[in-house]
Amino acid sequence: MGPNSAISIPKPGLFSFEECLWFLNRNYDECLHHINGSSITKALFLDGECLVFTLSDEGKNISVKIETPDPSPRAPEKLKAFIIDWLDMERNVSPFYRLLKAHPALDYMTRDFAGLRLISIADLHETLCWCIIGQQINLGFAYKLKRRLVEGFGEFAEINGTRYWIFPRPEVLASLSVEQLKQLQFSRQKAEYIIHISKQFCEGNISKEKLFALPTTEERRKSLTAIRGVGIWTANYALMKTLKDLNCIPHGDIGLLNALSNHELIKDRKDSKAIEKLFSKFRGWESYLVFYLWRSLAVPAFQSK
DNA sequence: ATCCAGGGGTCAC
DNA sequence: GTGACCCATGGA
Numbered sequence: 001m002g003p004n005s006a007i008s009i010p011k012p013g014l015f016s017f018e019e020c021l022w023f024l025n026r027n028y029d030e031c032l033h034h035i036n037g038s039s040i041t042k043a044l045f046l047d048g049e050c051l052v053f054t055l056s057d058e059g060k061n062i063s064v065k066i067e068t069p070d071p072s073p074r075a076p077e078k079l080k081a082f083i084i085d086w087l088d089m090e091r092n093v094s095p096f097y098r099l100l101k102a103h104p105a106l107d108y109m110t111r112d113f114a115g116l117r118l119i120s121i122a123d124l125h126e127t128l129c130w131c132i133i134g135q136q137i138n139l140g141f142a143y144k145l146k147r148r149l150v151e152g153f154g155e156f157a158e159i160n161g162t163r164y165w166i167f168p169r170p171e172v173l174a175s176l177s178v179e180q181l182k183q184l185q186f187s188r189q190k191a192e193y194i195i196h197i198s199k200q201f202c203e204g205n206i207s208k209e210k211l212f213a214l215p216t217t218e219e220r221r222k223s224l225t226a227i228r229g230v231g232i233w234t235a236n237y238a239l240m241k242t243l244k245d246l247n248c249i250p251h252g253d254i255g256l257l258n259a260l261s262n263h264e265l266i267k268d269r270k271d272s273k274a275i276e277k278l279f280s281k282f283r284g285w286e287s288y289l290v291f292y293l294w295r296s297l298a299v300p301a302f303q304s305k
Numbered sequence: 306a307t308c309c310a311g312g313g314g315t316c317a318c
Numbered sequence: 319g320t321g322a323c324c325c326a327t328g329g330a
Binding site: 312 | 322
């Protein structure tokens with residue numbers, strides 16, 4: 001491990017590693033990263049190179065340690081860019097905080113969730129598959145299904161006896177049969193959607209680059225919902241989590257509705273006028289507001305539901 | 306047993 | 319464009 005594998009990333013203002021860590025370590029059985037005390041370890045492919053890295057808090061900086069032996073010369077630089085993007089470290093969120101502070105029911109978030117960033121999922125294929133998995137089932141079971149998929153068909157790097165998994169490649173999922181996924185307790189519908197979406201990636205019909213190339217959110221949304229299994233909720237989730245489009249609201253999301261209800265911001269699940277009214281005050285920061293509202297679901301006072 | 310869960314497709318109007 | 323209905327599967 002030479003000096004090249006030590007990387008430091010300066011923390012921006014209104015950024016809390018602890019809050020981001022909290023999000024990544026919610027009470028779910030996540031299989032794509034490991035939390036150990038106050039550090040995160042994850043594996044990924046960067047331009048085809050498999051890297052395992054550990055993030056930890058260094059006060060004014062975040063330190064990144066590459067665990068994989070013999071990383072390529074450009075690995076540190078690419079990894080740094082990945083992490084800045086992953087934890088949304090380059091964004092100035094102070095305008096969002098000003099909007100929160102101006103809202104009596106949401107003001108507390110600027111203190112209780114201070115420094116939380118919109119943590120992304122870089123891989124569009126992974127995001128869409130994750131959406132399909134999570135559609136209409138409880139999150140606990142969704143994470144279970146994801147783990148089965150990842151450990152069944154993904155790849156891993158092993159460091160000191162621990163396996164760090166990477167989400168399966170589109171080519172692998174595209175070649176599966178519906179029956180193989182049904183054995184993992186995927187419904188027929190989920191199995192068909194995932195195989196179909198994976199094939200679309202293999203054939204080059206979908207890619208993150210192609211989506212980015214579209215000029216407007218509306219065109220990106222249309223392009224996504226044209227895919228079988230991708231509805232408006234999934235499209236908005238993917239735009240928010242992978243393209244970091246900040247104008248996206250996953251309408252109908254049960255967690256979002258529960259959070260709005262907890263804050264007494266809506267009367268019932270069909271109160272779309274109240275939802276529109278709230279989000280109209282957060283133009284340009286809708287996705288951040290959604291993310292913070294999801295965060296609020298873990299607040300003990302809102303847990304009794 | 307019954308209802309719900311970070312939806313989506315289809316089909317009628 | 320909107321609404322009713324079906325699809326699936328585990329968890330509480």
